[in-house]
Amino acid sequence: MKITIAGVGAMGGRYALMLSRAGNDVDGIDGWADNVNAINEHGLQANFDGEQVVAKIKAYEQTKIDPSAVADLVILFPKSMQLDGMMQSLKPVITDHTKILCLMNGIGHEEIIEKYVTRDNIFIGNTMWTAGMEGPGKLKLFGSGSVALRNVEDGEAATAAAKKIVKLLSDAGLNAEYSDNILYTIYKKATVNGTMNGLCTILDCNMSEFGSTSTAEDMVVAIVKEFSAVAAKEGIDLNVPDTVDYIKTTWDPNTIGHHYPSMHQDLITNHRLTEIDYINGVIDRRGKKYGIPTPYCTFLTQLVHAKEQLLHAK
Template sequence: MKVAIAGSGALGCGFGYLLQKNGNAVTLMDYWEDHIQSIRENGLTISINGEVDNAKMTIGKPEEIEDKFDVIFVFTKSMGLRSMMEAIKHTIKEDTQIVCLLNGLGHAQTLSEYVSQKNIIMGTTVWTAGIDAPGVTHFMGQGPVELQNADPSQEEAARKVEALLSEAGLNGVYSEDVHFTIWRKACVNGTMNALCALLDGTIKEVFESSQIDFLLNHIVSEFAQLARTEGVELDVEETIVYLKALALKVGSHYPSMHQDLANRRLTEIDFLNGTVARESEAKGLEAPYCQMITQLIHAKEDVLGISK
């Protein structure tokens, strides 16, 4: 199968490597020149759950790619999704499936401006990743990649991508309610990502804090309150149990928002806690913890001199 990875940072490289290893024709697309040149000259060096390998992979900027693909995985930052879709329009066929595993909320609406609902597969992943140097990445996890077509009647398309991922060792799972999964993943990022970024700690360090129960309860409650207005029921206690169990599995990891600030990149906070704060206010609800977290992350971006 011809597969493209649109946004080939750490997570995209991990997916691309495993999909290629399983026999698929994979093309990485990115804009980071040093990363592109390193992979072209030296191959991708990747550590997967501690095992290191090096693989030759095709990579280029979206505008340089002439092929059309059966499946395109988008792994941009949330704020880069629209510009990436503009850049890859020429690589999309009538039946190309666009798989979106991005953090945050509201991405299906953006994708629907470029392809029909039947070609959009939404999902989440709990795999974690990081870039150690241009062309050198690490990839960790064992959890599921949950998927469902944006048009639930198109189950067959999502099932094919589920099989594609599972055969590559990426644990594809068909979801009967991807909206719930996306909201729960947003809670993961609105807690783990945001708190680790603000407190400058690993997930393990932050989740061992004496204040973690208080913080999780308030943040998750605000996510659950807004999700309910969209017909998604998030049980606060159950979600907190899920978060703590996940923290035990990936505790040594610095999540992506922490990595963004460390590398002086803009964060995705506006698509996580920022969305909860903004949409809650629009609906007459209160979300003071998400609002404060959003303001603090933006303040830290300002202190670090990160420009929008």
């Protein structure tokens, strides 16, 4: 299958590498010229669970996509604020038959994607893999993970296409599953991002270090309650104690606890703007819409934006 990874950062790089190693024809598209050049010159390099590996893929700058590189499947990993621009750039390689799988952090991306493709070609999901970037074209990948996805539009053809994508990802070792309740799954993953990303960024720590503090659980409970209240207005039952327990598993130093979340990598390490408006910021906006107070999500969004300004993030 011809697969295009849109956004070959840490997580996009993991998917590109694993899908390529499984024998698929993989292209990468990214807005970072140094990253694209490094991939083309040296391959996509990774410390993959302690083993040094290289995947030879073709990479394109976002503004220089080869229109002949038509994709059967596009997997979206740009930053949320870059999604509209990325979809514009992808138009030359998208046909009426191209499937679009969005595995980005945050909530509501399908509203942007459907401006460019029909809903029966849109698939949404979330991934619980971790990934880190050590420089242009260089990844650090460790631990295990999973991915869940579903078709946006109901129907036998769309469901069959979703299950074909599930098999493709699982054959590459990405532990995929089809989920009828994907909005619940996306909200549940968003609570991990809504706690670990912003809090570890502001506190400049990894997840295990955060979990070791005496105030960690209280902060997580308060944020999850706000996510749960907003989700309930959308018909999603997000159980607070179960979700908190789920988040606490990320604190284990023997699994992924030493991981610095992607927002920390973006802002603290690379002084790049974050996706906070599409994670905690969504809960702030929807809370206002539904008349639900969300003081923790609102304050955390403000703190991250203040940190962006202090670090002159771009």
